[in-house]
Every structure is written in C-alpha cells, then in structure tokens.
Amino acid sequence: MLSSMARGTMMLDGSAFARKLSQFIPLNERELAKLATLERPSQPFASGTELVYEHEIGHRAFILQQGWACSYKLLADGGRQIIDVAVPGDVLGLRSILLRTSDQAVAAVTDIAVAEVTERTLTQTFYGESRLGTAILWAASRDQAMVVEHLVNLGRRSALARTAHFLIELGLRLQLVGLASEDGYACPLTQYVLGDTLGLTAVHLNRVLRQLRDRRLLVMQKGHVRILDSAGLRSAAGYNSGYLDERPTEASLTTP
Amino acid sequence: MLSSMARGTMMLDGSAFARKLSQFIPLNERELAKLATLERPSQPFASGTELVYEHEIGHRAFILQQGWACSYKLLADGGRQIIDVAVPGDVLGLRSILLRTSDQAVAAVTDIAVAEVTERTLTQTFYGESRLGTAILWAASRDQAMVVEHLVNLGRRSALARTAHFLIELGLRLQLVGLASEDGYACPLTQYVLGDTLGLTAVHLNRVLRQLRDRRLLVMQKGHVRILDSAGLRSAAGYNSGYLDERPTEASLTTP
DNA sequence: CGGCAAGTTGAACCGCCTCAATGACGGTGG
DNA sequence: CCACCGTCATTGAGGCGGTTCAACTTGCCG
Numbered sequence: 001m002l003s004s005m006a007r008g009t010m011m012l013d014g015s016a017f018a019r020k021l022s023q024f025i026p027l028n029e030r031e032l033a034k035l036a037t038l039e040r041p042s043q044p045f046a047s048g049t050e051l052v053y054e055h056e057i058g059h060r061a062f063i064l065q066q067g068w069a070c071s072y073k074l075l076a077d078g079g080r081q082i083i084d085v086a087v088p089g090d091v092l093g094l095r096s097i098l099l100r101t102s103d104q105a106v107a108a109v110t111d112i113a114v115a116e117v118t119e120r121t122l123t124q125t126f127y128g129e130s131r132l133g134t135a136i137l138w139a140a141s142r143d144q145a146m147v148v149e150h151l152v153n154l155g156r157r158s159a160l161a162r163t164a165h166f167l168i169e170l171g172l173r174l175q176l177v178g179l180a181s182e183d184g185y186a187c188p189l190t191q192y193v194l195g196d197t198l199g200l201t202a203v204h205l206n207r208v209l210r211q212l213r214d215r216r217l218l219v220m221q222k223g224h225v226r227i228l229d230s231a232g233l234r235s236a237a238g239y240n241s242g243y244l245d246e247r248p249t250e251a252s253l254t255t256p
Numbered sequence: 257m258l259s260s261m262a263r264g265t266m267m268l269d270g271s272a273f274a275r276k277l278s279q280f281i282p283l284n285e286r287e288l289a290k291l292a293t294l295e296r297p298s299q300p301f302a303s304g305t306e307l308v309y310e311h312e313i314g315h316r317a318f319i320l321q322q323g324w325a326c327s328y329k330l331l332a333d334g335g336r337q338i339i340d341v342a343v344p345g346d347v348l349g350l351r352s353i354l355l356r357t358s359d360q361a362v363a364a365v366t367d368i369a370v371a372e373v374t375e376r377t378l379t380q381t382f383y384g385e386s387r388l389g390t391a392i393l394w395a396a397s398r399d400q401a402m403v404v405e406h407l408v409n410l411g412r413r414s415a416l417a418r419t420a421h422f423l424i425e426l427g428l429r430l431q432l433v434g435l436a437s438e439d440g441y442a443c444p445l446t447q448y449v450l451g452d453t454l455g456l457t458a459v460h461l462n463r464v465l466r467q468l469r470d471r472r473l474l475v476m477q478k479g480h481v482r483i484l485d486s487a488g489l490r491s492a493a494g495y496n497s498g499y500l501d502e503r504p505t506e507a508s509l510t511t512p
Numbered sequence: 513c514g515g516c517a518a519g520t521t522g523a524a525c526c527g528c529c530t531c532a533a534t535g536a537c538g539g540t541g542g
Numbered sequence: 543c544c545a546c547c548g549t550c551a552t553t554g555a556g557g558c559g560g561t562t563c564a565a566c567t568t569g570c571c572g
Contacts (some may be wrong), residue, residue, distance in 0.1 A: 154536065207521085
C-alpha cells in the first residue's frame with residue numbers, strides 16, 4: 001500500500017544518517033562499516049503508520065532512512081501537538097532510549113524506510129566505537145536544542161515569525177543530509193501537519209503562507225518550499241543564528 | 257545583599273536532591289554520603305543573578321538546594337521565554353552536561369543556595385555509583401519530559417488550561433521534595449515570571465488567575481498557591497495523569 | 513465519473529495583547 | 543518618621559491576531 005511518494009525525499013546515495021554524523025566527526029572506514037550494520041535491516045512503513053504509541057512500555061528507536069516522520073502528543077480535546085518533525089538521517093525515539101522518557105507517539109508522515117535500533121546495540125556502539133557514540137550523543141543534543149527552540153517559537157513568536165523560523169531551520173537540517181539547497185527543498189508536510197506543529201489552525205497557516213508569498217519571502221506549494229528572499233525571511237522570523245551577542249543589559253528577572 | 261526571602265523555600269532537614277532521588281531509588285548510607293559530598297560546598301546567590309549565560313562556552317551544572325531558579329532564552333525583540341522553572345532538589349544545567357546543548361541562560365528567581373557539579377565529578381559518580389547514576393539520569397529524563405509537556409502546553413492549550421496545568425505540575429514536583437501539601441504550596445514566582453513561562457502577558461495572566469479564583473479552583477496570592485478544588489482544577493487544565501488510554505482512532509496524520 | 517483529502521478564501525467572533533491608570537507594599541533617604 | 547521610590551498586582555477600554563464555521567476549488571485515485 002506504499003503510495004508513490006518519497007520521490008523528493010529519496011537519498012541519492014548512501015545513508016543520510018552517516019552523512020549527517022560525518023559532518024560532525026569525520027568517520028573512517030571502520031566506523032562507516034559499523035554504521036552500515038546498524039542500519040540493516042531496513043524496513044518500510046506506509047505513511048500514517050504509528051511506529052510508537054504514547055504510553056507504550058519498552059522503548060524503541062529507529063534510524064529514519066527515507067521519508068518523513070513526526071513525534072507528537074494528543075490532547076483530551078482531540079487536538080494534536082507535534083513535538084518535532086524528523087527527516088532522513090534523524091533518529092526516532094533517541095531520547096526515549098538514552099533517557100527513559102517516552103510518552104510521545106511517533107508516526108510516519110510519508111512512506112518511510114527505517115532501521116530499528118535496540119538499546120543493546122546502541123550501548124554496544126557506545127562502548128565499542130566511542131567516536132560514533134559521541135556523534136550520536138551530539139545528535140541527541142541537537143534534538144534537545146530543537147525542542148527548546150520550538151518551545152520558544154510557540155511561546156513568544158507571532159504566527160508569521162514562527163512559520164518562517166521553522167521553515168528556515170528545516171531547510172538547514174535538510175542541507176546537512178543533502179536534501180536541500182540554499183534556495184529550497186522538497187517538503188511533504190501538509191498544511192494540517194504544519195499547523196499542528198506550529199500550534200496554528202490549518203486555515204490560519206494557509207493565510208500565513210500567503211503572506212510569506214505576497215511579501216516575496218518564501219513560496220510553499222506542491223510539496224516544495226522555495227526561498228525567495230533569504231535575508232528578508234530571516235528578518236521576518238527574528239532569526240538569530242546565535243552568533244550575535246545580544247547580552248541582556250543585566251536588568252530584568254528578579255524578586256528583589 | 258541577600259534579602260530575607262527563602263523562608264518558604266527553606267529545607268527543613270537534609271537535602272532536597274537526596275529526598276527526590278530516594279523517592280525513585282531507595283538510597284543506602286554510602287550513596288547518601290556520596291550525595292552529601294557532591295553537594296558540598298554550597299554557595300549562595302542573590303535573586304536575579306545569572307548563573308549561566310546564553311551562548312556561554314563550557315558547561316556547568318548546579319544542584320539547587322534552596323530557592324527557585326529558571327532557565328530561559330531571550331528574543332531579539334526583548335521578550336523572554338522561560339523554558340523551565342527549577343525548585344529545590346532540581347539540577348540546573350543537567351542537560352547541558354549530559355548532552356552538550358546549552359544555549360539557555362539560567363538565573364536565580366529568589367535568593368538561592370547551590371552546589372556546583374563539574375562534569376568530572378558527575379561522570380565519576382556515574383561509574384563509581386551506578387545506582388546514583390541511574391537516579392540522576394532519571395532526573396534528566398523527567399526534565400526532558402517536562403519540557404515536552406511545556407511545549408504542548410504552549411502550543412495547544414488556552415491560557416486558563418495552560419496556567420492550571422502548570423500550577424498543578426509544579427505542586428506535584430514540590431510534593432516530591434516535601435515543599436507542598438495536597439492543597440497548596442509557597443510559590444515566589446511573580447506574575448511577570450509566570451507570564452514569561454506561560455507565554456502570556458502579566459496583565460492577562462492576572463485575569464486568568466482571577467478567573468481561577470472566581471471559579472473557586474485555585475488562589476494564588478502573596479506568594480502562596482492554594483488549591484481549592486483539585487478535581488475541578490484538573491478538569492479545567494485538561495490534565496491527563498497519563499493513566500487513561502486515549503488512543504487516537506487511527507485516523508488523522510497522513511499523506512496518502 | 514464520483515469521492516475524498518488538501519488547499520483556498522470569506523465573514524464573524526473572541527481570546528489575548530496593548531496602552532493606561534491606580535492601589536498596595538516595602539525599602540530608602542531626607 | 544515620613545515622603546518618595548520601584549516593583550508587583552489589579553482593573554478598564556480598545557484593537558488585533560488567530561479561531562471557527564462554512565463554502566468552494568483543485569488534484570488524485572479508484
């Protein structure tokens with residue numbers, strides 16, 4: 001039942017995961033080989049499949065090789081908040097294995113291919129291939145940072161800034177695995193999914209995308225994001241690459 | 257310059273951190289002794305002090321022994337989003353040591369007492385006292401889960417539900433270290449701080465607190481939270497203790 | 513061709529923000 | 543000791559951003 005999706009998100013060669021890690025630490029032959037074993041066997045899931053249920057016991061992790069997925073929580077009122085969107089090269093449920101937190105569901109957004117990673121093989125890798133272990137920890141750390149950034153996004157930015165910010169970061173993540181260029185990328189997220197990610201209704205998200213289009217900043221259509229004006233977009237997003245030193249003037253925040 | 261605060265947040269006996277961990281894993285004498293060394297020496301900081309700056313290099317962690325603190329990020333427009341509020345027994349910057357993510361600032365909300373923990377003593381503890389290590393990982397895992405819950409809160413709940421939810425969870429955390437009873441706790445957070453936590457203006461938060469008061473659910477006044485109607489409050493918060501099995505009907509979420 | 517999901521647009525409503533003013537408290541200096 | 547601050551809490555009025563409800567279109571698949 002796998003639909004014909006995945007065209008845009010297919011890896012051209014090799015593993016997205018390896019590609020991502022090796023941007024952080026250059027990997028030698030043996031390490032690459034070890035990674036390759038980790039990623040076998042690969043199994044497919046149809047879009048919409050839930051890989052991990054909320055409140056599931058026993059934690060599983062998957063290396064996402066092809067396609068997109070997301071982790072989320074459901075609310076009593078039927079709403080859904082997507083915690084984080086995963087692209088090829090990301091690990092699903094890494095946090096839940098390292099730290100035993102789970103309590104999030106994970107589902108395939110498109111048809112996907114994954115390799116399951118057990119806790120045991122993961123710890124073995126940590127001990128046997130410490131540089132690989134470091135690289136994987138780095139990946140977990142990046143995940144954590146992204147969740148925090150997402151939280152700030154939801155708490156303090158307008159719908160427009162929030163959307164711009166998210167789409168910029170998504171592009172950067174995709175560049176890491178060679179799935180995006182400077183000026184765009186394939187993006188199979190529907191407006192419903194994107195809305196649930198950004199804490200917006202699909203209707204309003206649609207209007208926001210229209211604004212971005214009208215202001216010649218970014219076009220998102222037919223599963224493709226095209227960045228028209230990178231600088232303008234960053235400025236609309238309040239995007240702060242982290243380099244600038246905006247130290248608070250030391251005021252604020254007290255109970256004197 | 258330490259003001260006279262800290263009355264309400266003072267530990268009566270022993271360490272809040274030890275108390276919290278031992279609720280998870282009963283600790284023996286030796287482990288308690290080891291913890292005690294970890295927590296020495298203790299140093300005070302005045303309310304408002306920044307312990308860790310955003311973008312600081314080199315990661316430091318602190319066991320919070322007395323008083324309250326918070327971690328946050330500042331935005332380009334001068335706004336602030338508080339990521340997470342720490343109470344006695346919590347570790348500040350744990351994530352940044354385990355996974356090397358930092359990029360958050362940490363500041364004292366009241367006058368506080370902390371014990372600094374270096375990466376080295378932490379890893380030593382991991383190897384030398386593996387049960388303690390497990391307990392600490394558990395704490396980190398709980399932190400992570402709280403950040404995720406907070407994210408969901410910001411993304412998908414109304415101001416009222418969000419506030420109720422946060423104050424309920426805060427109460428549970430404080431109970432763990434003996435700083436709250438079933439029906440209330442001392443809470444030194446100002447409405448500005450609480451607003452920055454919940455992604456609301458202080459003005460609107462004030463109105464929300466008034467609603468909670470008018471509906472006889474909860475009173476927050478003079479640094480004290482009193483829970484009037486626990487069941488009603490949970491219901492207003494859409495609080496889901498996690499026991500109930502609200503499995504999605506398998507619909508939603510696709511790109512068919 | 514019919515059906516279903518995704519995208520698009522309009523109109524009306526309301527939750528939360530903004531701006532503004534005021535009261536209560538505690539700390540500080542004249 | 544009291545007048546004067548600064549911070550926090552509280553309340554009102556008005557405006558905007560985002561939701562809700564409700565079409566209608568487009569494209570894909572059977």
